[in-house]
Amino acid sequence: MAEAVRALGYVSLQSSVIDEWTAFATEGLGLMASETRVDGGLSFRLDEWAARLMVRPGATDVVDAVGWQVRDALALEDVEAHLTASGATVTRVGAEGAHARFVEDLIACEDPAGNRFEIFHSPLIVHDPLSVAPTSGFVTGPQGLGHVVLPAGNMPETFDFYRRVLGFAHRDSMLVSPPGVPPYRMRFLSCNRRHHSLALTEAETPTRLRHLMLNVGSVSDVGVGFERCQSKGVNLKTRIGQHSNDEMISFYLTSPGGFEFEYATGGLEIDDASWTTRELREFRLWGYEPLG
Ligand SMILES: [Fe+2]
Known part of the structure; x- marks a missing residue:
């Protein structure tokens, strides 16, 4: 390795x-x-x-x-x-x-x-004062920017590549069955304590980025972020919900040009020495009612 x-x-x-x-x-x-x-x-x-x-x-x-x-x-x-x-x-x-x-x-x-x-x-690290909207700031450091979800129509080869060639750890898998479309698989991987830094999905997307998750430091900043996006006319994709695997509380929004973002807080931190992989069927514990 x-x-x-x-x-x-x-x-x-x-x-x-x-x-x-x-x-x-x-x-x-x-x-x-x-x-x-x-x-x-x-x-x-x-x-x-x-x-x-x-x-x-x-x-x-x-x-x-x-x-x-x-x-x-x-x-x-x-x-x-x-x-x-x-x-x-x-x-x-x-x-x-x-x-x-x-x-x-x-x-x-x-x-x-x-x-x-x-x-x-x-x-490059800079020392100019940082001005961001979330009062709790963004959670990065050793957990990195957040997570990305990328399309992988050839899931077995792509999943293998990230594990065997780049050294990612497998955390969970999920069979997602949305109404009206065939079920598809997702694989969740990481390279640090964040539950997943990368998810692979069999579902295709025109932007080649299923979403980018940004991690804010509090539930309050997720709620305030939701209202801020609403008041600024941002295209909100879902209401707030909580994920079954990383337990993040989040909502989804769409950028100009159609890139999806997840605005989230409170994810699990994983110790690979004790973690064992899991298979899931439900992506949510509650929430994520579609909007727009
Ligand atoms: Fe996500």
């Missing part, structure tokens, strides 16, 4: 409606706008990292890359060698690409489902 991935670091998106993103991310999600590039690309902060969410102008609304953090430069070399040995095609992104992601160095690759991801070390 290579030196394992430590945390979800950043997400980069391209959007056909870039002009709508600053208002959505700051007034809806409560993030801090940090930089506008000459090409019109935007970046947003939610902790001491210079950028955690990046959006650039594009013809379509699709995820560019999910960034996974490793410990240091030697760990990056180790993961690169392990990816190459597994048969994956790895691209050295170079200084310009690293600058665009606010990190010292990174490599780019694709998982077996075609999801583009990057592995990086040394994110």
Whole structure:
């Protein structure tokens, strides 16, 4: 096993409606706008990292890359060698690409489902005062940015890749049976104490990002966030509910261009020394009535 991935670091998106993103991310999600590039690309902060969410102008609304953090430069070399040995095609992104992601160095690759991801070390840390809407702030640190849910039509190969090549731990699986569509499987994995940093789903999605979960520090900030999104005209997808697997209390909303976000608090922290995997049939304990 290579030196394992430590945390979800950043997400980069391209959007056909870039002009709508600053208002959505700051007034809806409560993030801090940090930089506008000459090409019109935007970046947003939610902790001491210079950028955690990046959006650039594009013809379509699709995820560019999910960034996974490793410990240091030697760990990056180790993961690169392990990816190459597994048969994956790895691209050295170079200084310009690293600058665009606010990190010292990174490599780019694709998982077996075609999801583009990057592995990086040394994110740029800034000390300007942080202004975000949640009074409890965002929960990041060793648990990383949050979690992403990515499509994996070829679930067995993709699930294997994250476990065997990148060293993720399997936490839970779920058979989801929504009304009117065939049941599909989800697999939940992590690389730190967060219950899941990555979920894979057999359900496809046009943005190639089923959702990005941002973790606020209190139930109060989930409730206030819901009302803030409502008052700012953000497209709310569900009411507040609680998940059966990670026990997070959250709601779902949709960004300009159709990316889904989960605004959540209170997830389980897992110790792999004692954890055993589980199979679930219900995604919720309560709530999540659809809206809109
Ligand atoms: Fe989620």
